[in-house]
Amino acid sequence: MASEIDSADRLTPVLRPVRAGNGFEEALEQILQVLRLGLVPAGERLPAERDLAERLRISRVTLREVLKVLQDQGLVESRRGRYGGTFVLPRPDTPAGGSAGAELRRRLESVDVEDVLRFREVLEVGAAGLCAAHGLTDEGVRRLRAALAATHDAPLDDYRRRDTLLHLTLAELAGSPTLTAQYAAVRADVNGLLDCIPLLVRNLEHSQQQHTALVDAVLDGDADGAREVMREHCGGTAALLRGFLT
Template sequence: MTVESPAAAHARGAAVIGPIHAPKASEIFADLLRQKILDGEFPEGQPLPSERSLGEQSRLSRAAVREAIGILKQQGLIVSKPGRNGGSIVTRPTSQELVASLQTYVRSQGWGADNRTLLEMREIIEPWCAAFAASHRTDEDLQRIRQRLDQASASIDRVEEYVSAGLSWHAAVADAGHNVLLSAFMSAASTPFLSAADHGRYDSLKARKSTLKTHKAITAAISDRDPQRAFDLMARHVQGSEAPLLENLATTLENDTAATG
């Protein structure tokens, strides 16, 4: 009996069923445990049942159970605690783990400081970071922002140090808004900008002085607890000499419409 290949069946117009990729038992079990953890059936700080018990309950091999637990460890939902009362303890991912995960993703993309995705993210997020900082900052937050500003001012003649201090200032502004997600995104996005310290935008002393002046104005708005002024100043700052994002989107749409006629 000759078995017809999918390509031959497709060529004669017959319905074709492609290969089926079934998930591994360990992945399915990891999904089940993850859902129970997120639903609170396994509260934070509580140890999971032993591998033997989980294997008996699920009727999976110890190897599959161990692999499922390993998946959850990578996701920051379980930590291993040694000792007599140790085992697999339920936990929650920390903000540091979130930042590390985002940084790994951004670095793996090989994006530079002029990457469109990063620039769009900054234009969307940073004005709100400044507004939240003006609204939510503490005296300690303001002190950190001013310290980063002073560091940038002191290194105005040294490009790499200046850019590093400037990015630290942006991070301090994001942190002052007390929104973990915004801070994580800003921290992850800083790496490509830091690695491009010789970027043309900062080559001239005039440009560095202009940026520092803007940072000072935004810091003053944050100090005055003026969210609208902080938002507007940061929005103009991250747009730089480029057209604002909405203008770019409108232009792209017009061009696409004209091309498709």
Template sequence: MAVGERVSARTAVFAPLTSGGRAEAVVQRITESASLGLLADGEQLPSETELAAQLGVSTVTLREALASLREQGLVETRRGRNGGSFIRAPGDPTKTDLRSRLSALSVSDLRDAGDELASVSGAAARLAASRASTDNVRRLLTLAERIGAAAGVGDRTRADSRFHIEVAVSAASERLTRSEVSLQGELGLLLWGAASAAGHAAESAEQHRAIALAISREDAGLARDLAERHVEQNMHRLIEARIELHGGGGRGR
């Protein structure tokens, strides 16, 4: 399908920023892309001029962002003929760091983010059911199995997020793909940091397979319902973890 072939997860990584071209937005984009595995460890970024043009920022802004990423150990810049800026994939966050990040979000923040994610993921699954190519479906079925074999928060996050991003890719929508990447970058690590590993991974693998099969059968309504239900269950788990951090209080905060 021609329209589907023009969309990929990489489209979202290097798409123009919509937040005013700030260095912080560039840092966030690169950090999220590396944590989700969309930018691989050791991968060379485009030249400064090319990357600035792709992201829609000035070279000054891009250099400021790269300096910040270097300080965080997420980018290494090499000089010389074979030089450039290279991705250094982040390690798994500590439980303390994840708890701190989760605690900084209110229940209302999580609920709003969950509503947005359910809307994006549901729409992507519905459209994928009518637009996915045979290759898209094959990729979805393969990705659906990965989360069950993943070990560690980072690997589970990447396996889970890549499946959902691929659903958006299969929907042949650049906007939905960009939204899915952004939301997975915001919530993925928190979800898997709060999850009980084995049981949640097995449950997610089953739900991923069900979504992929609904898409393969071109059942748009079922694909949307399954995707929305999957997100709602995950966000309920995350909200409960946030409440427990505060001793059962603060449900509305």
């Protein structure tokens, strides 16, 4: 069995510091890539938490949340003791640990994921900037705040629907029926992909922070800030999807 140092060396081409805005999602994406590529074979140990956290430039708390997701998906296991650590498990026959991964793979046959993600980002960033730059009516402000509040109160099994409604509300408030229609179509594609990966509480908490910052920027008339928050938000979703894709 290769040593932990050898294992760490093999990860150098893949692991890199993540961006501050989407640390959890991008760290998860990178470690999933390590596992998919077989850079740490089944039965071997991942580098120590301290090493991984330093490479990714995230806190060990965030790293442990990432490793917990991987453990829940049956991709790694934690062992205690002198020779403990996080060990890679044999890969299941389907990605993401089960039938959801197989369904995702089937959907990918008819969807250009990168095209969907890029088009979604263009529409969302544009809509956020337009809403902030042109301002909203009192009714628009009420609708946007209500949509945000609904996501905060959402039970886990209804979160994605309410998240979608928030984004659709923002697209509609941009004032372009064409943009709204195009966004509705691309969001349907995105949701079809998201439905095939697990809902991660840590990611949802992060999304909610971004949603709040986004709405604040829009209502403050900060177009640059709204666009930047939305770009970061879309990047987090993209990182998760790329991480779970095989």
